Amino acid sequence: MPQKTDFHSRFAQALQDPQINTRPLLKPTGTANQRRRFDVYRNNRAVSLIDNLRSAYPAIFRLVGEDFFNAAARNYIDRHPPTGPVMAEYGGEFGDYMAAMPNTDSVPYLADIASLEWQRLQSYHSANSPVLNINELAKIDSAELVNLRLQRHPAFSAIQSRWPIGSIWTICTSDAESATSPAEVDMQRSESVVVTRPGLEVLTNVIPATGYLFLNALVQGKTIGDAAEPALTEDPTFDTGSHLAGLVALGVFSDINFTTE
Amino acid sequence: MCLKPQHYEDILRDQPDIGWFEVHAENYLGAGGAPLHYLETIRERYPLSIHGVGLSIGSADGLDTNHLERVAKLVERFEPESFSEHLAWSTHDNHFYSDLLPVPYNQHTEDLVCNHIDQVQTRLRRPMLLENPANYLELNDTVTSESNFINNVVQRTGCGLLLDVNNVYVSARNCHYNALDYMKSLPLQSVGEIHLAGHAVDDSIPDEALLIDAHDRAVSTAVWKLYDQLIQLTGARPTLIEWDTNIPAWQVLLNEMVKADLLLNQPPARLAHATEN
Numbered sequence: 001m002p003q004k005t006d007f008h009s010r011f012a013q014a015l016q017d018p019q020i021n022t023r024p025l026l027k028p029t030g031t032a033n034q035r036r037r038f039d040v041y042r043n044n045r046a047v048s049l050i051d052n053l054r055s056a057y058p059a060i061f062r063l064v065g066e067d068f069f070n071a072a073a074r075n076y077i078d079r080h081p082p083t084g085p086v087m088a089e090y091g092g093e094f095g096d097y098m099a100a101m102p103n104t105d106s107v108p109y110l111a112d113i114a115s116l117e118w119q120r121l122q123s124y125h126s127a128n129s130p131v132l133n134i135n136e137l138a139k140i141d142s143a144e145l146v147n148l149r150l151q152r153h154p155a156f157s158a159i160q161s162r163w164p165i166g167s168i169w170t171i172c173t174s175d176a177e178s179a180t181s182p183a184e185v186d187m188q189r190s191e192s193v194v195v196t197r198p199g200l201e202v203l204t205n206v207i208p209a210t211g212y213l214f215l216n217a218l219v220q221g222k223t224i225g226d227a228a229e230p231a232l233t234e235d236p237t238f239d240t241g242s243h244l245a246g247l248v249a250l251g252v253f254s255d256i257n258f259t260t261e
Numbered sequence: 262m263c264l265k266p267q268h269y270e271d272i273l274r275d276q277p278d279i280g281w282f283e284v285h286a287e288n289y290l291g292a293g294g295a296p297l298h299y300l301e302t303i304r305e306r307y308p309l310s311i312h313g314v315g316l317s318i319g320s321a322d323g324l325d326t327n328h329l330e331r332v333a334k335l336v337e338r339f340e341p342e343s344f345s346e347h348l349a350w351s352t353h354d355n356h357f358y359s360d361l362l363p364v365p366y367n368q369h370t371e372d373l374v375c376n377h378i379d380q381v382q383t384r385l386r387r388p389m390l391l392e393n394p395a396n397y398l399e400l401n402d403t404v405t406s407e408s409n410f411i412n413n414v415v416q417r418t419g420c421g422l423l424l425d426v427n428n429v430y431v432s433a434r435n436c437h438y439n440a441l442d443y444m445k446s447l448p449l450q451s452v453g454e455i456h457l458a459g460h461a462v463d464d465s466i467p468d469e470a471l472l473i474d475a476h477d478r479a480v481s482t483a484v485w486k487l488y489d490q491l492i493q494l495t496g497a498r499p500t501l502i503e504w505d506t507n508i509p510a511w512q513v514l515l516n517e518m519v520k521a522d523l524l525l526n527q528p529p530a531r532l533a534h535a536t537e538n
Contacts, residue, residue, distance in 0.1 A: 007365055007402050008321035012353045015362070027399040033466055037398040037435070040473055044360040051506075052359075082357040084328060085315020086290050125291030128298075155294070200295040 015042055016078070049077045052087045053094055057117045059172035060095065063107055072098050088125050092118055109163035116169055116193055119157040120204065123197045126155040131198045132253040134245055146225030149257040150218055155197035156252045158215060166193040166206035198251030205250055210235050211243050215252065262518055263503055269299040271511040279518065281308040281342060283501050286332045287315045300339065309341040310454065310501070315357070318377045318391070319350035319364035333384050342499075343453055345390035345423040346381065348374065348411070363394060365402030366410040371417075378418040390423040390453045391415070395460075395474035396432035407432075408446035421453035424495075426488045427480065427503075431460050431472040440487055445494065452495050457488055457521065458503035476505040479517060489524050497525045 007025075014020040022038040050073045054061050061069050076097050082090040095114020104110055131153055137145065159165070167185045192212035196203045207215065210231040217227035224244065231238040247253070264272070264282040272282075282303060289296050303309075313332055316324060336344055349361035364370050381389050393411065415422060424447065433440035459478035463471040480488075480502065492498065502517045 006321060007400075008350065008353045011362065012356065012358065015358060025401055027401050027403070029399055033469060034398060036463075036466070036471060040397045040471070041360055041362060045358050048359045082359065083355050084325065085287050085317075085351060085357050085359075086328075086331075087287065087359075088291055123294075125294050125296070128293035154292075197294065200298055 014038065015045060016081075018042060046074060046077065049082065049090070050074070053091050056091050056121050057094065057114060059113050059117055059169050060098070060110065062172040063110065063113065063168075064098070064104075068103075072101060075101075088121065094118075109161065109165055109168060112159065112161040112163055112165045113169055113172075115159050116165055116195070116204070119159060119195045120202050123155040123157060123195050123202045126197065129154050129254045131251040132248055132255055134248045136256060137244070137248065147223050149221055149223055150253040151255040151257040152219045153196065153198075153251055153254040155195075155202070156219075157195045158192065158212065158219075159195075160190070160192045160209075160212055162190045163187065164189045164191045166191045166204065169193075169204065194247075194250055194252060196251035203250060207246070208243075210238050211246070214238070214240070214243050215247055218247070219252075221257075262514060263501060263505070264300070264303060265504075265508050266296065266299070267508055268511045268514070269295075269303070272303060273299075275511075276306065277515065279307060281310055281499065283310040283312050286311050286313045286335055286344075289335055290331050304339050309339055310343045310345065310499070311336055311339065311341040313344065313346040314361070315351060316346045316377075316381065317350045317352040318346050318381070319348060319362075319370065319374055320352055320377065321350070321373065322353065324377050324380055325352060329381065329384055336385050336387075343390055343421075344381075344385055344387065345392055345454060347392045348394050348414075361394060363396060363398070363400060365400040366407060367402055367404045370402075371410060371413055374414055375417045378414065378420050382418065382420065388420055390421040392423040392425050392456065393428050393447070394432070395425070395428040397435050397471065397473075399436060406446075408443060412446075412448050415448045415451050420451075422448060422451045423454045423456060424449075424452045424491065424498075425456035425458070426491060427456065427458040427460055427484050428474055430481075430484050430487055431474050434470070434472050441490055444487070444491055449491075449495050452498050455488065455491065455495075455498050455500040456503055457484060457500060457517075460484075476503050477507045478504075479513075480520075485520065485524070488521070492524060492527075500525065 011025055014022045014025060022034060026034050050070055053073045054069065076094055080093055080097065095111045095118065098104060098114065099111035132150065140148065164185050164187065171185070191206050192209060194205050194207050213234060214227055214231040217230055218224070224240070228238065228240040262279050262282055264284045284300060289300055291297065315328065316332065347361050348364060350364060351358050351360060351362060364374065378389065378391065391414065393407070411422065414420065429440050429444055433443055457480045458474065458476045459480055461473040461475035461477060463473060500521045502514060502521065504514060
């Protein structure tokens with residue numbers, strides 16, 4: 001690799017690599033402990049980026065503990081440094097990065113919990129949009145309703161996991177003493193989680209597996225009637241109307257999509 | 262007063278008698294949601310100042326025009342009383358270092374900084390304020406004093422000065438010079454805003470305490486004293502208390518502001534007299 005000699009490159013290299021001798025960058029003022037002074041910048045950088053990951057991933061922090069989290073964050077920052085100054089946009093690959101690290105076998109749901117937390121952060125900052133009101137659907141004749149498509153809300157996302165990630169996330173982010181103990185969660189249960197933001201607050205809700213099949217088909221642009229098919233195949237008693245009302249109430253949709261295919 | 266998410270509800274409930282609020286531009290560049298909602302609601306009631314922490318004015322490889330564009334959109338939308346940025350760099354080679362890194366003071370960097378300030382002021386269609394840095398060390402590539410550098414930049418670009426008194430104090434202590442003399446050598450007529458903040462002290466090495474611009478506690482007595490001396494020179498200027506980590510209860514911040522107000526509202530004769538000096 002060609003050696004860069006300009007000031008900014010040399011300073012930046014020293015910032016990333018504590019082994020680099022900083023003396024050539026600094027005035028030989030005779031002040032001892034120049035290294036400690038340069039370390040202020042190294043430390044500021046690490047602390048601010050770790051703090052940022054910590055506020056983006058509070059449940060992961062609780063799951064793996066401070067020492068592991070900070071060590072993983074330091075490695076991640078080295079490998080995937082931010083490319084821009086907007087911190088709400090930094091750290092999207094952190095969950096996958098951590099899950100690929102050694103010693104994470106005991107938390108196999110790490111990547112999925114991290115995805116959930118990242119989706120919540122995106123939802124928090126996403127564009128504002130009104131949510132579809134159930135009364136709009138109630139006005140429509142049921143024979144016509146099945147042919148409608150719905151417009152997904154910009155703050156909505158969903159994640160399906162083979163682990164009970166909604167329950168784990170709730171426990172990890174709850175301060176209440178009375179919260180369910182992690183030991184009480186059935187780890188064999190898979191969960192589908194919906195993230196929405198009908199107002200200012202981000203909501204996290206677990207929905208039934210058949211509900212997720214229905215939702216998935218709806219957001220792919222299928223009509224309400226067609227979208228219910230996979231769920232009905234899975235469970236012939238699937239109640240399309242109540243599932244639709246539930247999803248609308250969570251704020252999954254912004255409007256009826258009147259555009260035709 | 263700095264505006265923090267922890268205090269949105271307190272502010273809207275109490276509607277305190279506060280001159281203005283300052284926010285970091287980079288925290289309000291999302292598409293929507295709570296931050297912009299609260300900023301809009303508070304902007305309806307109070308004047309605003311927008312403080313950038315990521316434009317990297319001292320950058321070697323040009324400003325990130327995409328980021329400048331986002332900041333400009335925010336400034337257009339919220340019409341703040343002022344926009345300020347730091348005499349520092351934070352981005353290099355498409356890598357954001359998440360700290361305010363020091364610029365060496367020489368002709369080359371003066372040209373860089375002036376070009377970038379011109380670019381910002383042209384895009385924002387307004388003069389910006391440039392904030393003096395907190396220094397921990399002296400760079401080998403520096404050939405002129407910080408106050409010379411700042412004087413030249415202010416003269417060439419027409420930008421104003423955001424004088425951070427805590428940064429002055431921290432730098433003067435760390436680099437062994439007189440804080441008041443330093444301030445007197447700045448273009449004080451261009452001071453459009455003053456920042457005050459708390460600093461941490463690393464006294465792990467005897468007789469060589471290192472002061473760190475931490476923004477994590479109350480303003481120190483020494484910085485209050487220096488502030489008092491400054492406003493004798495400049496007259497009253499809009500003053501902000503910065504507190505970015507270990508953010509205290511709203512009432513604690515208000516108390517800090519009351520202290521600044523007491524100093525700002527000294528008998529006018531004392532301020533006027535001082536301004537003539």
